[in-house]
Amino acid sequence: MESLGNLLKTAREEKGYTIDSVSRETNIAGRYLDALEREDYTVFPGEPYLLGFLKNYGAYLELNVNELLQLYRSYKIQEQPVPVDVLLKTPSRAPKIIMRLVVAVVILGLIAAGVLFFFTKLNKPAMAVPPPRVPVQYQMNDDSLEKRIYSGDSILVTIGNDSYTLELAELGDTVTLNTPTGPVRLDLSQEAALDLNGDGFPELTVTIADFAKNDSSAGALIRLEINNPPAAEPVITADDIPPAGSGSIVLLTAQNPYPFTLQAVFQGYCLFRWEILFERDRPGRNEQYFQQSDELNIQAQNGIRLGISNAQAVKLQVIGGGGITKPLEAGGPGEVVVADLRWVKDDSGSYRLVFNYLE
Numbered sequence: 001m002e003s004l005g006n007l008l009k010t011a012r013e014e015k016g017y018t019i020d021s022v023s024r025e026t027n028i029a030g031r032y033l034d035a036l037e038r039e040d041y042t043v044f045p046g047e048p049y050l051l052g053f054l055k056n057y058g059a060y061l062e063l064n065v066n067e068l069l070q071l072y073r074s075y076k077i078q079e080q081p082v083p084v085d086v087l088l089k090t091p092s093r094a095p096k097i098i099m100r101l102v103v104a105v106v107i108l109g110l111i112a113a114g115v116l117f118f119f120t121k122l123n124k125p126a127m128a129v130p131p132p133r134v135p136v137q138y139q140m141n142d143d144s145l146e147k148r149i150y151s152g153d154s155i156l157v158t159i160g161n162d163s164y165t166l167e168l169a170e171l172g173d174t175v176t177l178n179t180p181t182g183p184v185r186l187d188l189s190q191e192a193a194l195d196l197n198g199d200g201f202p203e204l205t206v207t208i209a210d211f212a213k214n215d216s217s218a219g220a221l222i223r224l225e226i227n228n229p230p231a232a233e234p235v236i237t238a239d240d241i242p243p244a245g246s247g248s249i250v251l252l253t254a255q256n257p258y259p260f261t262l263q264a265v266f267q268g269y270c271l272f273r274w275e276i277l278f279e280r281d282r283p284g285r286n287e288q289y290f291q292q293s294d295e296l297n298i299q300a301q302n303g304i305r306l307g308i309s310n311a312q313a314v315k316l317q318v319i320g321g322g323g324i325t326k327p328l329e330a331g332g333p334g335e336v337v338v339a340d341l342r343w344v345k346d347d348s349g350s351y352r353l354v355f356n357y358l359e
Contacts, residue, residue, distance in 0.1 A: 004071040005039040011061040027189045059289040143226045150219040171216040251326045252353035257343040261319040262298045266290040273307035303342025311335040
């Protein structure tokens with residue numbers, strides 16, 4: 001039977017994917033994808049993370065997830081140590097006098113070692129305590145930065161004529177960053193869009209690429225990306241909306257369109273498709289199977305086209321400028337939904353963020 005690592009690697013190479021491309025699509029750090037293919041499970045923070053990454057990676061490669069989990073369990077069984085009673089040899093039949101002599105020699109040896117350690121420690125000069133680590137401030141000079149930082153370290157981000165400081169405040173179950181908009185707490189592979197100047201547009205995206213829970217000595221690998229503002233005038237009008245299959249829902253209104261985030265939290269097994277509209281640098285359709293408790297955040301400037309296999313299996317909400325959050329009910333149990341979520345200009349010159357069902 002083919003090993004778990006070879007099965008993953010072969011499936012990825014047959015599809016022409018690279019570790020980096022899969023990492024970007026699944027939000028799983030490349031080092032964990034590589035560890036799964038090499039069957040090196042020591043690098044994961046814990047088995048729940050390992051199993052979660054294995055399920056998402058297998059689903060992304062269109063493999064049988066249950067088969068992958070069975071291969072992992074078989075591997076774990078093979079790695080179990082041999083019971084102690086199997087390793088024990090037949091008890092020694094040496095005379096009791098020899099056993100007593102051996103015990104006496106061991107005791108004398110321990111006493112001698114203790115005395116030697118005591119006098120050695122008395123004569124050994126005290127070791128100097130290393131000075132505490134001095135926090136470091138890094139400068140973000142390009143549109144993106146990936147840096148491992150430690151508690152107290154900070155990153156100075158310059159956008160236009162303004163500068164902003166992000167500080168790593170705490171490393172525990174999550175990573176806590178102090179930002180100009182307040183504390184932000186992120187888990188592994190989680191990202192946050194920050195509106196640094198309060199203009200309704202998130203200028204900076206922060207992602208936690210790697211960290212060990214409750215181990216501040218390992219620091220945290222942080223990715224920063226500056227977001228480009230949208231075009232001033234999208235080429236979408238009310239006449240562009242296709243006929244609605246079940247009606248339309250207006251979520252937000254504004255004098256000018258701005259980037260928004262669609263947040264999906266999955267309540268059960270669901271095939272979820274999405275395509276970013278009217279952005280040349282983000283073409284193509286994305287498709288992935290999600291399971292209960294999975295989360296997905298999609299950022300867009302103009303619009304998103306969605307396909308959902310079971311509308312009841314996913315809870316949606318839209319996050320707009322200034323942190324405005326609007327819940328979105330896509331459909332009922334077992335209902336297949338195809339819809340557009342995008343900005344539309346009405347006759348008065350204002351804009352509406354509309355969720356429109358497609359036939």
